[in-house]
Amino acid sequence: MSELLNRRLALLGERANLSLLEQCLHGIERECLRVTSEGRLAQTPHPEALGSALTNEKITTDYSESLLEFITPALPDPADTLAS
Numbered sequence: 001m002s003e004l005l006n007r008r009l010a011l012l013g014e015r016a017n018l019s020l021l022e023q024c025l026h027g028i029e030r031e032c033l034r035v036t037s038e039g040r041l042a043q044t045p046h047p048e049a050l051g052s053a054l055t056n057e058k059i060t061t062d063y064s065e066s067l068l069e070f071i072t073p074a075l076p077d078p079a080d081t082l083a084s
Contacts, residue, residue: 026081027074034066042066 011017034042046053046061053061060069075081
């Protein structure tokens with residue numbers, strides 16, 4: 001690891017700073033590309049079955065119609081994030 005990263009991790013590990021870690025929110029973002037059965041980038045519109053790409057809070061197209069982004073809410077407990 002880089003020296004800067006090591007110093008920052010050491011700072012977080014100090015007793016005075018441990019409470020900062022308890023304030024973290026945990027979320028998951030997963031991106032993937034839609035492809036055709038031939039393995040080419042899909043040029044078709046966002047699938048209607050997934051809802052609107054502009055209004056679905058958990059599934060969006062990000063910056064490309066072919067790029068699907070799945071998002072969980074940011075929650076304090078990692079177990080709750082995984083359950084969502």
